[in-house]
Amino acid sequence: MKLNHRYLLTPGPTPVPQPILQAMQQPMIGHRTAEFETLADEASRALMPIFGTDHPVLILTSSGTSVLEAAMLNTVEAEDHFVVVVSGAFGYRFKQIAETYYKHAHIYDVPWGEAVDVEALMAFIKSLNVPIKAVFCQYCETSTAVLHPVKQLGHALHQYDANIYFIVDGVSSIGAVDVNMSRDDIDVLVSGSQKALMLPPGLAFVAYNDRALKRFETIQTPSFYLNLNRYITALNDHSTPFTPNISLFQGILAYASLIEEEGFTEVIKRHYLVRDCLRQALSALDLELLVVEEDASPTVTAFKPKDAEELSTIKSELDSRFNIVIAGGQGQLKGKILRLGHLGQVTPFDILQAVAALEIILTDHRQNNYIGKGTTAFMEVLSQHV
Numbered sequence: 001m002k003l004n005h006r007y008l009l010t011p012g013p014t015p016v017p018q019p020i021l022q023a024m025q026q027p028m029i030g031h032r033t034a035e036f037e038t039l040a041d042e043a044s045r046a047l048m049p050i051f052g053t054d055h056p057v058l059i060l061t062s063s064g065t066s067v068l069e070a071a072m073l074n075t076v077e078a079e080d081h082f083v084v085v086v087s088g089a090f091g092y093r094f095k096q097i098a099e100t101y102y103k104h105a106h107i108y109d110v111p112w113g114e115a116v117d118v119e120a121l122m123a124f125i126k127s128l129n130v131p132i133k134a135v136f137c138q139y140c141e142t143s144t145a146v147l148h149p150v151k152q153l154g155h156a157l158h159q160y161d162a163n164i165y166f167i168v169d170g171v172s173s174i175g176a177v178d179v180n181m182s183r184d185d186i187d188v189l190v191s192g193s194q195k196a197l198m199l200p201p202g203l204a205f206v207a208y209n210d211r212a213l214k215r216f217e218t219i220q221t222p223s224f225y226l227n228l229n230r231y232i233t234a235l236n237d238h239s240t241p242f243t244p245n246i247s248l249f250q251g252i253l254a255y256a257s258l259i260e261e262e263g264f265t266e267v268i269k270r271h272y273l274v275r276d277c278l279r280q281a282l283s284a285l286d287l288e289l290l291v292v293e294e295d296a297s298p299t300v301t302a303f304k305p306k307d308a309e310e311l312s313t314i315k316s317e318l319d320s321r322f323n324i325v326i327a328g329g330q331g332q333l334k335g336k337i338l339r340l341g342h343l344g345q346v347t348p349f350d351i352l353q354a355v356a357a358l359e360i361i362l363t364d365h366r367q368n369n370y371i372g373k374g375t376t377a378f379m380e381v382l383s384q385h386v
Contacts, residue, residue: 003322009354010327011142011172011300011341013194013201016251020198023254024247031246037238043249044235046256049264050197051170051189051207052180058206058231059252061245064171064192067204069097070226071167071188072136074216080104080133083125088112089143089330090169094136101221106132112333113144113302115295118152122160134165139189140173143330145302145339146295147173154185165212171195174205176271176299176343187212193248196271196299198255198344203248206231258345271298274342274351277381281355284377285362285370290337299343308335313365314358322357348382 008015029035044056051057060066072094076082080102084094087110098105108124110116116137125132135157140147150168157164167188170179174189175196181189186209193203206228208216216228230241259267275298279289282303290302305311311328315338318324329337342351355374362370 004353004357005323007324007350007353009324009341009346009351011145011195011339011343012192014196014198014341014344014346016200017198017254017258017345019258020251020254024200024251026247026250029246031240031244036244036246036249039246039249039253040235040240040244041238043252043256046252047205047207050175050259051191051205052178052183053189053207053209054182055208055213056235058208058228058235059240059244059249060204060206060226060231061202061240061242061248062204062225063201064169064190064194064204065093066226067190067192067206068094068169068171070204070206070223070228071169071190072097072134073101073221073223073226074219074228075134075165075167075188075212076102077133077219077221078102081106081128081130082134082136083108083121083128083132085110085116085121085135085137085148087114087116087138087144087146087148088141088333090138090141090171092331094138094169098136104130112331113146113290115146115148115291116153118149118156121153122156125160132161132164134167136167137169139168139170139177139179140297140299142172142300143333143339145291145297145300147177147297148295150179150186151184158185165215172299172343173297176268178268181207181209187215193251196343197252198258199248199251202245203252268298270347271343273382273385274298274346274348275301277348277378278340278342278351278355280381281374281378282358285355285358285374287358287362290333300339300341302329302333302337302339304337310365311335311338314338314361317361318354318357321361322353324354324357326354348378352378 047057174191193199
């Protein structure tokens with residue numbers, strides 16, 4: 001019996017709304033034509049309010065990891081000392097990139113499942129007793145569902161040394177959070193297409209401020225495809241330095257129309273509302289949350305089943321019985337947590353289906369009646385906001 005349509009509730013990729021799919025199916029155009037020049041310019045500018053930047057956003061045809069690497073190569077020189085915050089699998093990826101190219105990367109480890117303590121991090125930076133050129137951090141650490149206090153960290157770094165570049169990986173948060181690069185003292189902010197921006201994988205984005213722009217112009221670290229000066233020069237001519245994914249550029253305009261229709265403030269509220277409803281529901285189902293309330297991401301929630309057998313049962317039966325796909329843990333959390341994505345076009349009632357399915361699975365598995373417990377808790381939160 002088919003109980004449900006296919007629901008992809010991973011923290012990326014996310015379901016692509018129909019208007020975006022339709023926009024991407026438009027006839028192909030040449031990427032060295034006036035038509036594409038208009039498209040490239042409009043797409044780059046359409047993303048500006050989402051990234052909270054005063055500059056058109058650079059668009060690369062590549063994965064999110066590419067702009068993690070680009071952000072580092074275009075701000076850090078070979079002899080520079082810099083800090084990488086590692087609190088999960090994607091902070092670790094920043095570490096891997098750093099150790100591939102540089103010898104003065106200082107790693108600041110945060111327990112997985114916890115947000116960075118700004119005061120402790122600043123104490124660490126001061127203890128190094130060397131000039132720090134940059135600090136790299138996630139906005140949301142996708143692998144743990146932690147939202148770092150990026151605004152507070154940006155302010156603390158700026159107050160300590162205004163010459164430090166603050167580079168933020170916003171891959172799993174941009175499009176679902178209120179960010180303003182000037183207000184939050186962020187110099188470079190990167191993201192990818194396949195998460196809250198509701199596009200298929202294949203595009204990556206770089207937002208930057210004036211100070212970062214000057215840094216890009218003078219950097220000596222070798223790069224070619226990831227040399228951001230090439231993209232800025234091309235963008236000034238309403239183009240791209242290399243062959244772009246034209247269909248995804250068309251999808252960006254459709255995405256921007258959807259956001260304009262709903263209102264970006266309302267989009268952000270919706271993500272936080274879904275988060276709050278889901279956390280309450282999971283607690284009612286005796287599923288332990290990995291992240292404390294104040295550090296919880298509005299785009300993904302991680303929870304800990306009672307044991308490995310229950311974890312496997314939940315993940316497999318959500319898929320096989322209810323056609324719902326969620327994600328497991330990564331790195332040191334593999335086999336210990338499950339992650340439910342709630343970003344992009346997702347609504348409270350999309351997630352309510354997953355909660356109802358969890359009630360049935362847990363009732364069968366634990367031989368204890370959970371029917372109605374999670375959905376009731378979910379609806380009690382939702383009813384206060386509708």
